[in-house]
Amino acid sequence: MTGKNNRGGIADTRRLEIKARTLREHVVRMIGVGKAGHLGGSCSLAEIVAALYFHTMRYDPKNITDPDRDRLILSKGHSVLIQYAALMELGVIPLAEREKVKTLAGMLQGHPDMDRTPGLEAVTGSLGQGLSIGVGMALALRLDGRSSRVFVIMGDGELAEGQLWEAAMAAARFGLDRITGIVDRNRIQATGPTREVFDIPGIEKKWEAFGWNVLNVDGHHLAAVVEALDRAGGMKGAPTVIVADTVKGKGISFAENTAAFHNGIMSQEQFDTALAELGAARAARTQEKPG
16 A cells, blocks of 8 residues: 555655656656657656655555555556556566557556546646546545545646636635645746746646635655645645645756757657766665764
């Protein structure tokens, strides 16, 4: 069982940091050389997804249909490679599938397909729809008397979708305090900076105006992410959103803050560089001793 059973202060934070880098390595290997893949938005979520699956969520990888499990909806479905990576680490998805991403022979497609892929809760990728799905799940779970939490990860560019705000109003109207939204604010969309494509200033104030509790966090600071997720779980009477400031392509030098790697193609040299950088970073954290 993952989630709350895995607490250990500094040691646990370091364990999660290593896990996040491992997830990035899986993402790089899934994309490979000469094939387009959503590297940037997957890597910006590594710490958040690591914290969810390996600290916060009530989720048993040996019983993935447990009706009392917590649910994760990846509304920005194009970044599903990072979710695949976590499910591989948990043993839900066979590691052999890593080499078959976006092929007819494999179960892992470029966007979430819950019929083909174990561990997924919804088909997403048409931006703006994930929060509506999450609200429906949270309402159903409440009717069933279950205490499960629902987490919905959204992109900051996705906030331009009107349906998302309709769902936000509904969640507040029905007092869905078991739903936690997470905005991956990496400030870059497919074609450039969000402020140039479709500027949405004052994100925190907008969510507050829609009746949500709002937390702000450095999305790559694992101790802070864990604390925010724990705080969100204790807030009653209204839904909570965590606005996470992240870096597109985090951990890979040539991809960081680069719109070209929203859905980019790596050369052999870039592929080798990415694995070397991630491997070196993970080795350094592994060798550190608790102070």
